Amino acid sequence: MSSNMLILNLLIFGERALIMDRGAQAQEAEDELLPSWAEALYRELTMAPIRSTGRYHPQFNEFSFTPRIIGSSEMYVRATQSMFEELGFIRKYRIRRDRLAHFLLQISSGYQDLPYHNWSHAFSVTHFAYLLLRTDTVKNALGGLEQLAFFIACLGHDIGHPGTNNHFQLKLQTPLAKLYSREGSVLEHYHYTQTASLLYRDECNILDNLPIEQFNTVLSAIHDIILSTDIAMLFKKTDKIREMLRVGYNKNNEKHHRLLLSLLMSACDLSDQSKPFHSSKHMAESVFTEFFSQGDLEKQMGQPPIEMMDRERALVPKLQLEFFDKVALPVYEMLAKAVPEAASTHSGIIETRRYWVALHEILRTREEPTLGLGFLHDGQLEREVIWQVTGVDPGLVEQLQVQASDSDVVEEMRRKRSASIARSQTSSPPQTKKMSTISRPDTPRSRFQNFSPHLAVRASRDSVLNFNDPFLVSGH
Secondary structure, three states: OOHHHHHHHHHHHHHHHHHHHOOHHHHHHHHHOOOHHHHHHHHHHHHOOOOOHHHOOOOOOOOOOOHHHHOOHHHHHHHHHHHHHHOOHHHHOOOOHHHHHHHHHHHHHOOOOOOOOOHHHHHHHHHHHHHHHOOHHHHHHOOHHHHHHHHHHHHHOOOOOOOOOHHHHHHHOOHHHHHHHHHOOHHHHHHHHHHHHHHHOHHHOOOOOOOHHHHHHHHHHHHHHHHOOOHHHHHHHHHHHHHHHHHOOOOOOHHHHHHHHHHHHHHHHOHHHHOOHHHHHHHHHHHHHHHHHHHHHHHHOOOOOOHHHOOOOOOHHHHHHHHHHHHHHHHHHHHHHHOHHHHHHHHHHHHHHHHHHHHHHHHHOOOOOOOOOHHHHOHHHHHHHHHHHHOOOHHHHHHHHHHOOHHHHHHHHHHHHHHHHHHHHHOOOOOOOOOOOOOOOOOHHHHHHHHHHHHHHHHHOOOOOOOOOHHHHHOO
């Protein structure tokens, strides 16, 4: 075990000792105060048949699916148990259902009620990991314990997130910074410590049937995987990952295992960016709401925030495009090469980026300011963006959806496609303001294909890298 791991595990044991010092009676009293929904859910998780993932949504096992739409935080817990089951972890590692139930309830409650870094985000990241672990490429590339560690790491990768980033912790020398800054990646070390602390608790130890050597192997892998969520760490590894992909992944090369896990974790953490535009827009609002809260706090402390944290300066579409180009697109380009079954995520993020380009260009033509986040709620603006990218009038499709089932909508769109495109070439969208000249697809088929996934999501719910780059500082 490395000296760094030893220090972290000593911290974990220290936290555990503090908990024990509070007294067993106090802990039992705390357990008795579980809300009724948690008690009922615990009984369900331990006694009821585990439902298949397909019961949560017919598209649950598709990379284009936005998992947040399945419901509440309780539903996320249920679905996570189902993913544990369908990946074979419960059977293979003899995970007791009562301990898994405790672990999932505790890890979900360990996330704060933040706009973005919350349990919903953790579930979405874990869902993407589940999809990757279902692919033959990942199953053949990683060992069983690595797969288990990867899945657990996704669940705990942001647990306890305070809503401010590493730069904030270090600049203000917060208690977290004083505790973890010696190792760097302050928040990531904290998230690992919190995750490992749960696994050291008897009632939450889903690894209790592993031999001690395998237990330590899993913990060490969880540590490395969670630390790879620090964008600064990712940037340092990018050239090595690309070289690995160039020469070909070698299953017998331990460094390749670590690089692949780092890439997979980064792709999971950024998976919101690969979803269709309506979902991407919603998550951008959550991210920047959290960023602006940090910026407001920095102003109160007399510290000038960087642009993306400053609600008075941040141009969200421009910043989104910069993030796509500098961070997300390179990650998904590498993922498509490493895991061919996930290549659709790369094409998906390219397509979503086209919508953000259209949004940015439309807003640039307007005279009124576009600071803040209010424009993200402008339904007319969203329809204008869709019109620009696809050449299809969203109002036409929305009317069809009221009148027909999804399959009927598709067939009706095919019949009316030519008429819609012809109209789009000779007229402007209704009630539009100034229009930008965004290039459109050349063929009717490409227009329809580009439009449909973004509409479907909308209807289903409501390189050279610069180490002084603001995204490195922000932890976007």
